[in-house]
Structure formats: C-alpha cells, structure tokens
Amino acid sequence: MDRMPSGKHPASPFTPLDFQLVLLRRMADHNPDLVEDARHRLGVSVPDMREANKRWQAMIRSPRARGAASRYRSVLGAPESVLTRRIGDLDCEARLWPVPLWPDLRFEVLLAPNGAVWNEWLVRAPGAAGPALRTLSDLAPWSCTVDEAARAFAPARPLEGTAPTRWGLGFTAPDEAGVRRQVVAEFTWGLLQRVAVSG
Template sequence: MAGTPFTPLHFQLVLLRRMADHQPGLVEDARHELGVSLSEMREANRRWQAMLHAPRGRSAVGRYRSVLGAPEVRERRRIGDLDCEALLWPVPLWPALRFEVLLAPNGAVWNEWLVRAPGATGPRLETAADLRPWSCTVDEVARAFAPARPMEGTAPTRWRLAFAARQDADPAAGDPAAGDPRRWVADFTWGLLQRVDETG
C-alpha cells in the first residue's frame, strides 16, 4: 500500500481512523464495507500524517485536490466582510454528505469537514433522542438547537457543541421529566456527530 497512489478510498480510511475512538463499532462496519483490513487503515493514516508534515509538502488545498481530484462543487461564500470559496467532494461512505474545504481570500484553508450535500435533506432534529451517531453534522445540530455554544475539541479534527434540548419527544412514554430541557455536549469528528452526553 505504501507504494500506491493515495486515493479517495485511503482518505475515507483517514476519516474513519479519527472516528474509531468514539464509534469503533460503526468504524469496523464501514471498514468491512470498504473491504480493507485494520492494518491498511492504520497505514493510510500513517501516510496521511506523513503528507501533512512533509517539509516540502503541498498546500492543504493542493493535497486535497491531489487525493480527491477536482471538486464536485465550487461556490462563493460570504462570511462577515470576506468573500470565501467552498470546495466540496463526494464521500462514498456517506452519500448524503460532502467533504468541504473552506478557503480564505488568500487561499488558506479555514475549515475542513463533512457537511450535508447540496440539495440533500438532513435529519429532523427536535430532541436529544434524534441525535444518533453519524446522522448529522456540526452546522445541523447548531441550527436545530440554537443557541449552541462551540467548545474546544479534544483533538485536531474534532469539534464540540454545548446546547439545551429535551431528551425525548414523548415524556409520557418513559421518563416523566423527558420533556424538560436538559444540557448536552455533542462530540464531532471531521464535522460528523459521534456522541452526545448529558451534562445537567
């Protein structure tokens, strides 16, 4: 594998490797779906890290283009007073998502994560019970449970959100206090939801 080109398949293994700490079962299922071994996943991650830290490596956006090819979508974004560019690539493991790289006006990468594909319908998020692993993205949770508070991630490529939400849509069906707002923290890797924990 070390002598072969780094392909979109290998990039998906990099995404999975980062998610394995939170969702080893889902990662294992996805790895089998891709038909690769655990050692191949580790090797893909090793090669990716080597590319990131190469002294004369490509720029971040150049690296993504070399691995993923030409972006499926390029669009302008207005963020505050700045005109930015978003590049989106398909990710076969998650057909309804795209890998997005957001570029600053000077070409620097501001953000890189999974987002809902243009035109795709996201999940209906009303309670904490709706927040299932790998079902939604950072921006979808932030919109559904505004005002969500961003928190520092526990490692690179990880994000966290603190927010208030009911536990369940039907309090009568279980916990009598399920309909009361509670405090939660959601963990994301590469922008995709991994877990939700109640904090009070």
C-alpha cells in the first residue's frame, strides 16, 4: 500500500488512505493499541492521522460541502458494488467500497429513495464469512459489525451513541459458564469497539 507522505499538502486530493485514517481516528479512543498497529501497517504517522481527520472535518463542515453521497464517491471512487436493501416499505440503495485494512468488510453508504444518506458504516462484505458469535468471549474488539451482533444476540435494542459515528446495542449473552449477562456493546463506524457487562 502506498505510503502517504508526512506533511501532505492540504490542497492535495483526499484519498481512500486518508479515509481509513479518519475511521481509525474515531476508534483510537477505545482501542489505541489496535489503531497503532493498523497505522504502522498503513505506513503513516500520528500527525498524518490527525491531519486527515482535520481535513475530513473541514470537508463535512464547509458551507460549500458536497452532499454525503457525492463526497464519498469523490473520495472513494465508484462503489465496488451497489445493492438494493429493503428497509420497511422502502427500497434503498446500498453502495459498498472495499477497505484494505479490513479485507472482509466494506464501507456501506445507505441511501433513501430520495437520495439522502441514511447510514454510513462498516458491514461484512457480500459472500464473506462472518464471525461465530456465541458467548461473551467472542465479542472481541473489531470482531463484528452492528448487524452481526444484533442477529447473534437477538433481541438487541439500539442505544444512542456517545458521539457521531458511534452506535450502541443492549442485549444478553452467555458467559463461558453459560450464565446470561446483560451487555452494552459500543461500535464506531459500525465496528465493535468494547463491551460492558453487568448482571
């Protein structure tokens, strides 16, 4: 993977590598060690990551900002695939892009019929095998997506995230002894970051 030079000029194009740094920046609060390993794999510095996040925030807050759907196409290129998702009574368009850091995942942008972006997060790639989620010990950081945890430990209730791009799920899951525990799972960009267990 190409290395992004340190001190990249702000006027240079915002690339898929930059976008991966934005994803990582939000995850660093919960899993700094995993983020550090990923940063080394990408061959970038901490200032590179900060700069990418700064530029992303400026892009989305600019008065001249593109709509979210066109912004992702501008940064990530044409989607790898476009699928139709049925949400209630509506047919929505799901656009998926590869994310080299997580080869079995895709970044999904879900569009309502009017073109508005409803959701932006990581999902399992079509055809990729998801994790076997049976007990609390299977819920390791970065092991699963929101929808995988919700299916595995149904019924799960959605919880308000603590910040933009964060989601929560509440559910019960068995521990290694088979005792069912109350769990709150936290996700960033749709990927599991941590779980809190009670009961």
